Amino acid sequence: MSAATETQAGPSSRIVDLLDVERVRRDFPILHRTVRENRKLVYLDNAATTQKPQQVIDRIVRYYTEENSNVHRGVHYLSEVATAAYENARTTVKRFIGARDEKEIVFTRGTTEAINLVAQTWGRKNVGAGDEVLITAIEHHSNIVPWQMLCDEKGARLRVAPVNDAGEVLIDEFQKLLTSRTKLVAFGHASNALGTINPIRKMITLAHAASAVVLIDGAQGVPHLRVDVRELDCDFYAFSSHKIYGPTGVGVLYGKEAILDAMPPWQGGGDMILSVSFEKTTYNALPYKFEAGTPNIAGVIGMATAIDYMDSIGIERIAAHEQNLLHYATKRLLEIDGLRIIGTAAEKACVISFVLEGVHPHDIGTILDEQGIAIRTGHHCAQPLMMRFNVPATGRASFAMYNTRDEADALVAGLEKVIEVFR
Ligand code: 7TS
Numbered sequence: 166m167s168a169a170t171e172t173q174a175g176p177s178s179r180i181v182d183l184l185d186v187e188r189v190r191r192d193f194p195i196l197h198r199t200v201r202e203n204r205k206l207v208y209l210d211n212a213a214t215t216q217k218p219q220q221v222i223d224r225i226v227r228y229y230t231e232e233n234s235n236v237h238r239g240v241h242y243l244s245e246v247a248t249a250a251y252e253n254a255r256t257t258v259k260r261f262i263g264a265r266d267e268k269e270i271v272f273t274r275g276t277t278e279a280i281n282l283v284a285q286t287w288g289r290k291n292v293g294a295g296d297e298v299l300i301t302a303i304e305h306h307s308n309i310v311p312w313q314m315l316c317d318e319k320g321a322r323l324r325v326a327p328v329n330d331a332g333e334v335l336i337d338e339f340q341k342l343l344t345s346r347t348k349l350v351a352f353g354h355a356s357n358a359l360g361t362i363n364p365i366r367k368m369i370t371l372a373h374a375a376s377a378v379v380l381i382d383g384a385q386g387v388p389h390l391r392v393d394v395r396e397l398d399c400d401f402y403a404f405s406s407h408k409i410y411g412p413t414g415v416g417v418l419y420g421k422e423a424i425l426d427a428m429p430p431w432q433g434g435g436d437m438i439l440s441v442s443f444e445k446t447t448y449n450a451l452p453y454k455f456e457a458g459t460p461n462i463a464g465v466i467g468m469a470t471a472i473d474y475m476d477s478i479g480i481e482r483i484a485a486h487e488q489n490l491l492h493y494a495t496k497r498l499l500e501i502d503g504l505r506i507i508g509t510a511a512e513k514a515c516v517i518s519f520v521l522e523g524v525h526p527h528d529i530g531t532i533l534d535e536q537g538i539a540i541r542t543g544h545h546c547a548q549p550l551m552m553r554f555n556v557p558a559t560g561r562a563s564f565a566m567y568n569t570r571d572e573a574d575a576l577v578a579g580l581e582k583v584i585e586v587f588r
Pocket of ligand 1: 212213214274275276277278305307308353355356357358382384385405541545546
């Protein structure tokens, strides 16, 4: 069935104009290459990283062809052009997530670096012996390990809110773990391993009622959901460019201005200072205080182009298309004998983790790959979560705006071949 004829009304989505998936696909050159033995590529590993549209690729080429220069330094023409493009990108990001001011947008290497920045600056200043940091059982390692490192250093305690068998955070338990000792609460907007979309607005309100500061790991949120940090009232929100059709090696830390302002800098170096002498250094204003050294200028500019691209399609349209695919692919996968979906939350992003009776997930991935189908297999950087569900690993198909029902069908056909080989 062509996507243009699909109904786009997911369970919780209002009816929106259809996304023209064939037109979107034309923008992504890599989707038209073949892999392995002349196989059509079926790319279902979007939670790991998304493919890039020609618009983003062209913008990066144009930057290096016509604009390359360092930012915030030169009085010369190219430096002014590069600085303007870099700072315009900050405005694009500000608008994209509904921040109040450009000062609240810090460019980082990605979600991981953004979370580490908060742990190493806000955390080291504000978390002490006996304090607690609260996370949930479905976090990615990058929203576990930085807090563990902080807690180890400070003699603080890491608490973990449990999930039910569907992979939904138990809100009562989450609330019970919020006490006067809780200094910071960090959780994902959506889970990369299960797809669960957390009720983050409610969780933020509960955490604030306990006077805790809240960080949202938005790596799997911004690709699929409209984000408005002011409406959410989160204190920090972190995400990566490469999961929203932009380049790798760049991402964003949003922080409320007053909180960022009170935080000590992290890395020292060029651009983050106002003046340096051997006796004393004064630091630059926000957000530059947190951007030491030459940044990933081309990456930041490419990320802004990716955001413009998403905006041109419309996040509501993308979300409706993906929800439609989620319901279709879930239904089709459940027709397979012996397949069990891990992660059955009522609210999910288009991520489907599964196990197949009698077959190791690694073998599933390898046999699908021979057919040109790319999924991820393993623990998805969420080992504690795998333990919670008593599986060593899963296969994970994760969809993006350019995926189709035909590709979901190809996955099902591929899995049937896997079963032929193993049974
Ligand atoms: N948080 C979540 C929820 C993620 O899914 C990821 C990456 C990260 C943080 C880290 O982002 P990074 O850009 O700094 O690496 N998730 C995945 C994945 O699911 N497969 O590969 C990377």
